[in-house]
Amino acid sequence: MLSPLTHDDPPGFGPYQLLARLGSGGMGTVYLARSPGGRTVALKTMHRRIAADADFRTRFRLETDAARVIGGQHGAEVVDADPGAETPWLATEYVLGPPLDDAVEGSGPLPEPTVRAVGAALCAALGQLHRSDVVHRDLKPSNIMLTAYGPKLIDFGIARAIGDARLTRTGNTAGTPAFMSPEQASGQEHTPAGDVFALAGVLVFAATGQAAFGWGQAADLLYRVQYTEPDLSAVPAGLAPVLAQALDKDPARRPTTGELAARLHDGGGEFADHLTVPLLTEIGRRAAEVWQFTPARLPAPAGAPPEPVAEPPAAGPSRRKMLLMGGGSALAAAAGAGAWVWWGTDGTPYQKPGAGPEVSAPPKKKENSEWQWQVAHEDSEDTAPGAPFVVGDMVAFVAGQGLNAADAASGTIKWQSDALESTYRTATDGKRIYRICEPEEAEGNKGKPGGFPLLVATVGLDDGKTGKAFAEITDVNGVIHMNQLLCAADGVLYLAAGAGEYGVGYKFEDGQSWKLIAVDAGSGRRRWSQPVKGRAQGRERLLFLSAAVAGGRLVLLREQDDGTVRVTVHDAGSGEAVWEKPLDVPRKELDRDPLTTDGDHLYVGGGSLRALRLSSGRETWSTRARGSGSRFGLPSVKDGVVYAVEKGRGVVALDARTGKRAWTEQGGDGARAGTGDRPVIGSAHVYSASPAGLRAIDISSHNTAATYKTRGDRFVAHERAEMIIAFGGRFIAGYPLK
Numbered sequence: 001m002l003s004p005l006t007h008d009d010p011p012g013f014g015p016y017q018l019l020a021r022l023g024s025g026g027m028g029t030v031y032l033a034r035s036p037g038g039r040t041v042a043l044k045t046m047h048r049r050i051a052a053d054a055d056f057r058t059r060f061r062l063e064t065d066a067a068r069v070i071g072g073q074h075g076a077e078v079v080d081a082d083p084g085a086e087t088p089w090l091a092t093e094y095v096l097g098p099p100l101d102d103a104v105e106g107s108g109p110l111p112e113p114t115v116r117a118v119g120a121a122l123c124a125a126l127g128q129l130h131r132s133d134v135v136h137r138d139l140k141p142s143n144i145m146l147t148a149y150g151p152k153l154i155d156f157g158i159a160r161a162i163g164d165a166r167l168t169r170t171g172n173t174a175g176t177p178a179f180m181s182p183e184q185a186s187g188q189e190h191t192p193a194g195d196v197f198a199l200a201g202v203l204v205f206a207a208t209g210q211a212a213f214g215w216g217q218a219a220d221l222l223y224r225v226q227y228t229e230p231d232l233s234a235v236p237a238g239l240a241p242v243l244a245q246a247l248d249k250d251p252a253r254r255p256t257t258g259e260l261a262a263r264l265h266d267g268g269g270e271f272a273d274h275l276t277v278p279l280l281t282e283i284g285r286r287a288a289e290v291w292q293f294t295p296a297r298l299p300a301p302a303g304a305p306p307e308p309v310a311e312p313p314a315a316g317p318s319r320r321k322m323l324l325m326g327g328g329s330a331l332a333a334a335a336g337a338g339a340w341v342w343w344g345t346d347g348t349p350y351q352k353p354g355a356g357p358e359v360s361a362p363p364k365k366k367e368n369s370e371w372q373w374q375v376a377h378e379d380s381e382d383t384a385p386g387a388p389f390v391v392g393d394m395v396a397f398v399a400g401q402g403l404n405a406a407d408a409a410s411g412t413i414k415w416q417s418d419a420l421e422s423t424y425r426t427a428t429d430g431k432r433i434y435r436i437c438e439p440e441e442a443e444g445n446k447g448k449p450g451g452f453p454l455l456v457a458t459v460g461l462d463d464g465k466t467g468k469a470f471a472e473i474t475d476v477n478g479v480i481h482m483n484q485l486l487c488a489a490d491g492v493l494y495l496a497a498g499a500g501e502y503g504v505g506y507k508f509e510d511g512q513s514w515k516l517i518a519v520d521a522g523s524g525r526r527r528w529s530q531p532v533k534g535r536a537q538g539r540e541r542l543l544f545l546s547a548a549v550a551g552g553r554l555v556l557l558r559e560q561d562d563g564t565v566r567v568t569v570h571d572a573g574s575g576e577a578v579w580e581k582p583l584d585v586p587r588k589e590l591d592r593d594p595l596t597t598d599g600d601h602l603y604v605g606g607g608s609l610r611a612l613r614l615s616s617g618r619e620t621w622s623t624r625a626r627g628s629g630s631r632f633g634l635p636s637v638k639d640g641v642v643y644a645v646e647k648g649r650g651v652v653a654l655d656a657r658t659g660k661r662a663w664t665e666q667g668g669d670g671a672r673a674g675t676g677d678r679p680v681i682g683s684a685h686v687y688s689a690s691p692a693g694l695r696a697i698d699i700s701s702h703n704t705a706a707t708y709k710t711r712g713d714r715f716v717a718h719e720r721a722e723m724i725i726a727f728g729g730r731f732i733a734g735y736p737l738k
Contacts, residue, residue, distance in 0.1 A: 007297060009021070013085070014085075015036055018033050018043070020295060029045055030044045045087055045089045046088045070129055071128070074121075074151075074152060076092035078090065095145040100202070100206060103146055113274050114206075117271060118146070118151050118203070119261070120265035122144065127261075137184065138198075140178070146283070148272045179211070180194075180197075181194035181195075181197035183251060187541070191251060203243055204235055204243055212232070242264060370735070372736060374731055374733040388716050390717075391428040391461065394406060395716060398422070403464065408725060426459070436485050437455045438478060451477025451478065455471065471524030477500060477502060484543065486554075488521060492520060494518055496543050498534060516529065528575040530570065535561060536561050550614060552571065567580060578615070579617035581612075581617050596678065597637075602614060603642050603656075605675070606631060608632070609623045620659075625646055626649070632646055632652075633647070634675070640656045641654070643678075646664070650688065651670060651688050665697050665702055665703075667704065672690045677713070680717045683738065685697060693709045694724070712733065721737075
């Protein structure tokens with residue numbers, strides 16, 4: 001969909017004049033542009049805030065190379081590019097047709113003949129990539145454009161040469177979880193067989209409108225992709241066995257692209273003959289739209305200083321961008337709030353007085369709005385890749401690669417930080433936000449022998465800006481990507497930091513030594529440090545999954561190199577190790593801030609719900625889940641009661657001292673409740689998510705009192721504001737906490 005340019009978009013790049021915005025994501029913005037000779041192109045740029053990062057620049061260059069490899073028959077032909085520019089850009093042909101996800105959303109699942117023709121053509125496209133020793137690694141419906149002449153692959157942002165293990169981010173598996181291969185989900189090498197697996201998942205979506213392994217939070221999806229069977233119940237009977245083989249967990253048993261193409265389609269007829277009338281109509285509409293669109297530029301928000309009309313610098317994110325919403329409405333975001341738009345209680349996009357100019361075209365009312373407020377971010381597909389946290393009257397979280405803060409009561413976005421952030425490098429004690437930062441002189445010189453000191457600073461609660469560093473740790477290398485700010489509690493910050501070589505990218509290196517460090521949050525003085533074992537050479541996962549302080553103990557969850565998880569407990573005052581033991585909970589369920597403690601116990605879910613004494617690790621009580629294959633999700637504890645979702649039953653409540661079951665949810669949608677998130681506890685209700693939405697279970701009657709429709713798959717309670725904050729997709733929303 002074409003949208004007006006914002007006030008701070010440049011006039012053009014190279015010889016190309018910008019006409020409109022096509023979209024924006026975590027890496028950059030895509031524009032509709034035109035050459036001096038009148039050729040229309042799609043021009044992709046990198047966000048200014050990451051253009052100075054050498055790894056991101058390398059990834060952009062590789063994307064350009066992969067787009068050239070695929071060529072114009074199976075992809076968007078590269079017209080021009082300048083990966084070395086101050087703001088890198090890539091110009092390709094403007095593909096006349098909708099992405100596959102839009103096509104399915106607009107006109108429903110595709111008929112079997114269309115799916116077969118699309119699949120066979122995509123096999124040819126992938127085959128061309130693979131013969132050039134390139135794998136796509138992010139095949140998904142939004143990366144496939146449907147034209148009258150065949151589908152085209154786009155977005156090669158994480159494509160790479162076969163066998164190249166570089167450019168993977170810490171703690172994350174590059175790609176889209178719902179369409180990953182099992183080997184990619186587990187961090188192994190993604191070969192051409194992985195692209196075949198992803199293609200089969202895409203074709204399941206095209207035929208049914210549903211993902212083969214469902215939807216939901218990333219951790220759940222990664223687990224299902226690796227260990228569960230795909231849902232092919234809605235796939236046409238003749239197509240299901242073909243796709244089932246391509247979705248085999250063993251790469252060696254999957255067909256090649258050539259074999260799969262032969263089983264899908266004989267190649268006869270024109271591609272357009274296999275498309276539905278609604279699809280052909282949409283392709284024609286988009287072709288006409290390019291020439292009917294009148295270029296426009298939105299004005300600057302009120303009070304914003306004028307922007308120079310020149311190509312933007314390589315660094316320093318613009319914090320005055322404006323979010324463009326669909327339906328013809330262009331909404332100005334609040335000044336200084338980044339790429340956000342706020343929605344009112346009646347489902348109406350809302351602009352606060354003084355936030356900017358009046359908007360044209362009345363916003364459409366959303367029916368049955370059950371949230372109190374909702375905001376959307378234009379740059380992020382995931383508003384909370386790490387754990388969000390409550391600080392003062394706000395909730396803070398990562399979106400669009402920056403730390404953001406929203407007022408919990410109103411949803412007003414207070415600020416977006418002035419630097420790239422990762423949740424594992426930030427922490428809060430509920431009153432202040434702390435972050436690991438790097439010395440200015442480290443930029444472009446991180447491989448300096450001996451490294452640089454690790455710096456810790458506060459983040460301003462009023463503006464999100466990083467203050468002057470108050471702690472400097474000189475016996476570690478502060479620019480190692482794997483350094484973690486684990487948690488903050490009782491005036492102390494706890495960190496995991498390494499000394500030794502910086503290495504290249506986000507991974508552990510031989511020769512590094514690691515330690516736990518406690519730092520006074522007021523003076524910056526070190527209280528203690530204790531050596532800990534690092535990880536094996538080349539590992540790309542963090543040392544610790546999560547941390548908390550309770551009962552005078554520092555409680556840590558650590559993933560071993562063999563993939564198992566152990567809980568390790570240290571004395572918070574001295575750092576001395578107290579005890580450790582293994583957990584039988586899959587790691588992928590422990591990436592979402594899972595620690596549940598009170599002053600005496602750590603509570604752990606899994607096949608049984610257990611209470612482990614913080615002082616010794618001894619098991620105080622254990623309650624087995626009822627029924628074959630049943631298990632408990634992540635627990636919550638409040639006022640002496642432990643709450644958890646039991647698979648197939650819903651929310652259960654147990655006495656925190658004895659483990660005795662107090663009650664089990666009655667009726668409702670509890671049998672389908674997810675086990676990936678902890679229940680949220682209010683004064684009268686327990687809240688738990690299921691396919692029906694966010695359920696409020698009455699603590700007295702144990703029945704569902706209300707169900708809220710939500711986009712969220714993670715929920716955080718803000719008790720002072722009496723709100724539940726839901727995170728999911730590009731949206732965050734507030735619901736009443738009762």
